[in-house]
Amino acid sequence: MDQQTLADLGRAIKEYDGDAAAALAAQALSEDIEPVRVLAALTDAIREVGDGFGAGELFLPELVSAADAMEQAMPIVDAAFTEHGGERASQGKIVAGTVAGDIHNIGKTILCTLLTADGFQVVDLGIDVPVDGFVKAVEEEKPDLVAMSALLTITAQEQKKVIAALEEAGLRSGVKVIVGGGAISQAFADSIGADGYSPTAPGGVSLARELLSID
């Protein structure tokens, strides 16, 4: 019984069916399956999709659709963790966003999806995120890593401001900061005191794993 519901849940993710995933997550929990096992079914499925992407068998539309389906089920699982007096475990928590003045969404969304598929817990702050937005998110979410995107030369400087504001708020030493986007280079990342830079989204995942010492 347990196995069937969890298998259906995994299949819902792999079929990009968020409604079914949410319903099956709720069903699994109502069958008294432990939240940790429900979460594992979800992450196993998304990882499988991520592996397919890595192997060149699946593409971004499949990957992002699977992540969206997972996102629909996650609030139900998170609520169950809270109810059981705990928080879900992940290999790391990441806050990500595109900086103020910049409305370029896609690169950041792809990175968030790949990070989720890799097993990270990701808080996507969206686009045009002001400096304060990043600082507040670091205070509230207590992430292990902050990822910032900027496509335009003119907005790249916002990344520097976020790093400075994190320092000012005494939060910088507690998080790793990575940057990316069309206007960013390794030299720029070094010059603003970021911990890392990657020109691609898959590279961003490897970078996050490296910085957080995940094998």
Place this chain on the structure above:
Amino acid sequence: MLNGFTRTFPPLRYLTAEQEESIHRGALFTMETTGMQIEHDGARRLLADAGCAVDDDANRVRMPAWLVEECLRKVPTHFRLRARDSANDLMVGGDTVYFMQGMGMRYVDLETWETRPATAAEHREAMIVADALPHTHLAEGWEIYTDRRNIPPVMGMLENLASAIRYSSKTQVAGNIQDTEIFAIMMAQAVGTDLFPEIEHACPLTIQHGGAQAAFRYAEAGIPFVPALSVNQGATGPATLAGAVVLKVAETMGWVVMSQVHTPGAPMAIHHGISAIDMRTGDKLLGTPARGVGTGMMNQMLRRYGIPIWSNTGFASNSKKIDFQAGYEKSLGTLLSALAGGQVQMFQGGSSTELLYSNELAVMEDDVAGWIGGVLEGFIFDDETLAIDLINEVGPIPGHYMAQAHTRKWWNKEDYFPQVADTESYASWVTTGKRDMLDRARDKVAEILSTHTPSPLTDSQEDALEDVLKQARDFYRKRGVISDAEWETYLQELSLGDGR
């Protein structure tokens, strides 16, 4: 006035009349049902007064079809773009095709193909070369080398615009990020030129505060402006060409209604480009055939409304070098758009997915622009060019045409003869060092830089330009956009001058 090229035959039509109507109806439906997210309070108030259904909590504006149709009719089909030298004025619209300098963030070293931030002298040289090129009708100094050495980014484009106005008397592109349009307008007014500014648009279906504000500011200054409605298929728009065009037409309607309600009759164009993305990486694909087809479809819709078109089909290639790929992706895309009725083609000099700009590429592509112009202008057809009497007069061999007055008069009237393409005989090519088009382009750049002098600004115009820059620097310093450390480096860089 610069005449550009005149397309002498009907534009290529991808869509049947029924398909065109379906796209139009689909876009009207979208504007009425879903509408645009417009993040500008004043704009929403204007639109509510004009008859739109406005939801302020969601920043949503739904536009009735009658208002959309009415506003589409208000957009001028043609407008004059004044340059600071009236010989370079343009009349945008109709069957005239102009070519615009392309864009690229950084300077490229042609030996290593590495890119780096550009210096003031390099920007100056890029503008002088563009000023000299005969088929570069509009200059893009704003976005050439947006990555300027030691210049705070917010000032980079304004320093670029000042340099562009100094070293080119052609009309200039401008833009709008972080209120830079305030100073761009002041510079234009200081030297008596129009601009051709593109306004940032957020796809899908969103107009940000800064974009709306900039459109209003340019309209109030009487400067034509150009919402930039690019789309990445499958990411920021439908994966299908027809769907992407419906979305772009709907967004065109949104911008037109907002702008024409604010300033009825405000001259504007639409900048568009439809691109696929690589679904393995998310990278934009700039050289696919579908990009050319989508551009043609969109051109056809904009011509239906009589809205002038800025097409970016050939503004960059995915190639990192100046090579065959860059050549075919950029040239064929531009040719397709020009055949399909695009009026301003963003083209010469930019490549590597917007990363690089090269004078040598600009020179070579100016030749391509001349080539495309030759295709557009076609042939001259009258009794004299039909040459029936001549053919009968010359008759069979040993008759020939080389000594005829007709030949002397006509041999160079219907064709374009390239400036830097290699047209030498093989033997001559070997003797002169086996040089290719890029080698010849390098020579041409050096020749232009040693001989061409753009028409200078008057002393009072120079002073006024410098004064606007000073005001802009103060403005962004006070706003906290330029840090103390950046300011120090900036001042040191400015003290180096631009190599004039």
